[in-house]
Amino acid sequence: MKLNIALLAGDGIGPEVIDQAVKVCDAIAKKYEHHITWKPALTGAAAIDAVGEPYPDETHEICANADAVLFGAIGHPRFDNDPSAKVRPEQGLLKMRQKLGLFANVRPTFTFPSLIDKSPLKRDRIEGTDLIILRELTGGIYFGERGRKDDGNTAFDTMTYQRFEIERLAKKGFEFAMKRSKKLCCVDKANVLESSRLWRETVQAMEKDYPEVEVSYEFIDAVAMRLIQWPKGYDVIITANLFGDILTDEASVIAGSMGLMPSSSVGSKVSLYEPIHGSYPQAAGKDIANPLATVLSAAMLFEDMNMTQEAGEIRRVVNKSLAEGYVTEDLADGGKSYKTSEVGDWLASNI
Amino acid sequence: MKLNIALLAGDGIGPEVIDQAVKVCDAIAKKYEHHITWKPALTGAAAIDAVGEPYPDETHEICANADAVLFGAIGHPRFDNDPSAKVRPEQGLLKMRQKLGLFANVRPTFTFPSLIDKSPLKRDRIEGTDLIILRELTGGIYFGERGRKDDGNTAFDTMTYQRFEIERLAKKGFEFAMKRSKKLCCVDKANVLESSRLWRETVQAMEKDYPEVEVSYEFIDAVAMRLIQWPKGYDVIITANLFGDILTDEASVIAGSMGLMPSSSVGSKVSLYEPIHGSYPQAAGKDIANPLATVLSAAMLFEDMNMTQEAGEIRRVVNKSLAEGYVTEDLADGGKSYKTSEVGDWLASNI
Numbered sequence: 003m004k005l006n007i008a009l010l011a012g013d014g015i016g017p018e019v020i021d022q023a024v025k026v027c028d029a030i031a032k033k034y035e036h037h038i039t040w041k042p043a044l045t046g047a048a049a050i051d052a053v054g055e056p057y058p059d060e061t062h063e064i065c066a067n068a069d070a071v072l073f074g075a076i077g078h079p080r081f082d083n084d085p086s087a088k089v090r091p092e093q094g095l096l097k098m099r100q101k102l103g104l105f106a107n108v109r110p111t112f113t114f115p116s117l118i119d120k121s122p123l124k125r126d127r128i129e130g131t132d133l134i135i136l137r138e139l140t141g142g143i144y145f146g147e148r149g150r151k152d153d154g155n156t157a158f159d160t161m162t163y164q165r166f167e168i169e170r171l172a173k174k175g176f177e178f179a180m181k182r183s184k185k186l187c188c189v190d191k192a193n194v195l196e197s198s199r200l201w202r203e204t205v206q207a208m209e210k211d212y213p214e215v216e217v218s219y220e221f222i223d224a225v226a227m228r229l230i231q232w233p234k235g236y237d238v239i240i241t242a243n244l245f246g247d248i249l250t251d252e253a254s255v256i257a258g259s260m261g262l263m264p265s266s267s268v269g270s271k272v273s274l275y276e277p278i279h280g281s282y283p284q285a286a287g288k289d290i291a292n293p294l295a296t297v298l299s300a301a302m303l304f305e306d307m308n309m310t311q312e313a314g315e316i317r318r319v320v321n322k323s324l325a326e327g328y329v330t331e332d333l334a335d336g337g338k339s340y341k342t343s344e345v346g347d348w349l350a351s352n353i
Numbered sequence: 354m355k356l357n358i359a360l361l362a363g364d365g366i367g368p369e370v371i372d373q374a375v376k377v378c379d380a381i382a383k384k385y386e387h388h389i390t391w392k393p394a395l396t397g398a399a400a401i402d403a404v405g406e407p408y409p410d411e412t413h414e415i416c417a418n419a420d421a422v423l424f425g426a427i428g429h430p431r432f433d434n435d436p437s438a439k440v441r442p443e444q445g446l447l448k449m450r451q452k453l454g455l456f457a458n459v460r461p462t463f464t465f466p467s468l469i470d471k472s473p474l475k476r477d478r479i480e481g482t483d484l485i486i487l488r489e490l491t492g493g494i495y496f497g498e499r500g501r502k503d504d505g506n507t508a509f510d511t512m513t514y515q516r517f518e519i520e521r522l523a524k525k526g527f528e529f530a531m532k533r534s535k536k537l538c539c540v541d542k543a544n545v546l547e548s549s550r551l552w553r554e555t556v557q558a559m560e561k562d563y564p565e566v567e568v569s570y571e572f573i574d575a576v577a578m579r580l581i582q583w584p585k586g587y588d589v590i591i592t593a594n595l596f597g598d599i600l601t602d603e604a605s606v607i608a609g610s611m612g613l614m615p616s617s618s619v620g621s622k623v624s625l626y627e628p629i630h631g632s633y634p635q636a637a638g639k640d641i642a643n644p645l646a647t648v649l650s651a652a653m654l655f656e657d658m659n660m661t662q663e664a665g666e667i668r669r670v671v672n673k674s675l676a677e678g679y680v681t682e683d684l685a686d687g688g689k690s691y692k693t694s695e696v697g698d699w700l701a702s703n704i
C-alpha cells in the first residue's frame with residue numbers, strides 16, 4: 003500500500019519522539035511492503051519563528067491532502083506567562099483541528115502489566131482498566147466568542163454547542179459502545195449549564211437508535227472523582243471540549259505514565275495521531291523523552307487504516323521493550339535506561 | 354457567647370447529618386457555656402415542594418441575619434434527567450451563594466492517619482497532604498448569560514470575570530499562603546480562555562504586594578493530573594468557579610472518603626459551612642450516612658469565630674471516633690458499624 007503521511011513534529015520534544023515513530027513506521031513498511039511518503043510541515047512555535055504563524059496555509063495543504071497526520075507536540079513556555087502575546091502556538095493546534103474538521107478526540111486509557119505499579123493508584127483499583135474518552139474537539143468554549151469589555155477589566159468566553167455537533171460526537175460514542183461493552187456515559191454539568199442541557203437532551207433523543215446501549219449521565223465534578231476511585235466503572239465516555247481536556251489528562255495518571263498514551267483525532271476527512279503528552283520543553287534536545295506514546299499513536303493510525311497486523315506488530319514490539327526494560331529514564335526506576343533514539347532504533351530493529 | 358446559627362438541612366441525607374452536627378454543637382455550647390440559637394430554614398427540593406422555590410426570601414432573611422449558616426446538602430435526582438425542569442434545587446444554592454456574597458469556597462484537603470489506606474492512592478503519594486483549594490464561587494460560567502438560539506438547537510453559556518472578582522479571591526489566596534508555606538498556585542486555562550488571561554494578569558499584578566509568596570501558574574488539565582500524581586506539590590490553589598468545582602471534588606479522593614471533608618464559603622458578610630458531599634439520595638432516611646464531614650464543618654465554623662478550643666475539641670472527638678472505630682458503615686471495612694444517629698450521640702457524649 004502507498005501512504006502519504008503528513009509529519010508535524012512541532013515543538014519541544016516533538017521532533018525527537020516523531021523521529022522514533024518514523025523509524026518504526028519505516029520498519030513496518032519494509033516488512034509489510036508498503037510505501038510511506040513522509041511530508042514534513044511546520045507547526046507551533048517552530049512555525050511562528052519561521053513564518054510568523056503557528057498553522058501556515060502550506061501546512062494545512064499538506065495535511066488536507068495526506069492520508070493521515072502524525073503529530074508531535076506544540077507549545078513553548080515563553081508564551082505561557084505572557085498574557086499579551088498576540089500569536090500563540092496553541093492557536094495553531096486549534097486552527098488545525100477546526101480546518102481539518104477533527105471533531106472527535108479519541109483517548110483510550112488502559113494499563114500496561116509491566117508498569118502497573120508505577121501508577122499513583124493502587125493496583126486493585128486500576129488493573130484491567132479499559133476505557134475510551136471521546137472528547138468533542140472543534141466546538142464549545144474553545145471556539146466561542148471571547149473578548150474584553152470595560153477597558154479590559156472584564157473578560158468573557160462563550161461556551162456554545164449546536165445540536166449537530168453533539169449528535170456527530172455522540173454517534174461515534176454509541177458506535178464505540180456497540181463494539182465494546184455497550185455502556186456509554188455522557189459527562190456534563192447539566193445542573194448549571196444550558197449547553198450541557200442541550201447535550202443531555204440530544205443524547206437522550208438518540209438512545210432509541212441504539213436500544214442495546216445503556217446510557218448514563220453524570221456530572222463532570224462527580225466523574226473527576228469517580229474516574230480515580232473506580233476507573234473500571236467506565237467504558238465509553240463522551241464529553242464536551244473543555245471537560246474532555248481535563249478528564250483525558252486526569253485519566254492519564256491511571257496508566258502511571260503520560261509517556262505511553264496515544265490518541266487520535268478524527269472527523270470527516272483525514273485523521274490525526276498524536277501522543278497525549280505535551281512539548282515538555284525542559285527535556286527538549288536531550289534525547290531523553292519517552293517516544294512510546296508517539297509510536298503507539300502510529301499503531302492507532304495503522305489500525306484505522308485497517309492494517310491490523312501492522313498495528314499489532316507495533317504494540318507487540320512496544321510491550322517487548324517494556325518487558326525487557328529497553329526504556330527511557332522515566333520508566334527505568336533508577337535502573338539502566340536508554341536514549342530516545344536508542345529506544346527508537348531498538349524498536350525498529352525488532353520489527 | 355451567644356450565637357445565632359441558620360440551619361439549612363436541605364435534601365437527601367442533609368437533615369440526618371445536620372442533626373448530628375447540632376448535637377455536637379450543643380454539647381460544645383454546654384461545656385464552654387455558649388448559647389446557640391438554631392434558626393431552621395427551608396432550601397433545595399424541600400423548599401420547592403413546600404413553597405415553590407429553592408431559596409425562599411424568608412430563608413435568605415434568616416441567613417443574612419445569622420452569625421453563620423450550617424448547611425446540609427441539596428439536590429434531588431428527579432430534576433437531574435429532566436432538561437426541561439423550570440425550577441431546580443441547585444438554583445437555590447447558586448442564588449444563596451450570590452445573595453449572601455459568598456465569593457470564596459474554602460476546601461482543605463488532608464489525610465486522616467487512621468484512614469489513609471482507604472484512599473485509592475498509594476500511601477507514599479498522599480501521606481502528609483495538606484492543601485487548600487480556594488474556589489471562586491459567585492462568578493464565572495455559573496452566573497454569566499446563558500440561553501438558546503435557532504429554535505433551541507444552539508445553546509450557550511458565558512464565562513465572565515471582572516478584575517475585582519479575581520482580586521478579592523486572590524487576596525484571600527495570598528493571605529492563606531502567608532499563613533502557610535507561602536506557595537500559591539493559580540490554576541486556569543490561559544492558553545485558550547480570555548477570562549483566564551485576565552486571571553493571570555490580575556494575579557501577576559498582585560505579586561508585588563506579597564513579595565514573600567512564590568506564585569506559580571498552571572493549566573487546569575495539567576493540575577487535574579498532578580493533583581493525583583503528587584498532591585504534596587500543592588499548598589494553596591486559587592481558581593475559577595467551574596475549575597474549582599471539578600478540582601475540589603477530584604481532590605476529595607485523596608482523603609479516601611467524601612464523607613469526611615468539610616468546607617466553608619466566605620465573603621463579606623455571613624459565612625456558610627457545609628460538607629463537600631452531596632445529598633446522596635440513595636441513602637436518605639436510612640440513618641447510614643456519615644455525619645463527620647458536617648461535624649467537621651461545624652469545627653471550621655468555631656475556628657472562624659476564633660473559638661479555637663471549641664474547634665479543637667470537635668476535631669479531637671472526631672479523631673477519637675475514627676481511632677476507636679465508632680464509625681458509619683462506609684468507614685467500617687465490613688467490620689462493626691454504627692448508625693448516623695449513634696455516631697452523633699457518641700460524639701456529643703464524648704465532649
Ligand SMILES: CC(C)[C@H](C(=O)O)[C@@H](O)C(=O)O
Nearest residue numbers: 076077092095247544545574
Ligand atoms: C495546548 C492546548 C490548547 C490543548 C487543549 O487544551 O486542547 C491541549 O491541552 C490538548 O489537550 O491537546
Ligand SMILES: CC(C)[C@H](C(=O)O)[C@@H](O)C(=O)O
Nearest residue numbers: 193194223427428443446598
Ligand atoms: C450542585 C451544584 C450546582 C454545585 C456546584 O457545581 O457548585 C455542587 O457541585 C458544588 O460543588 O457545590
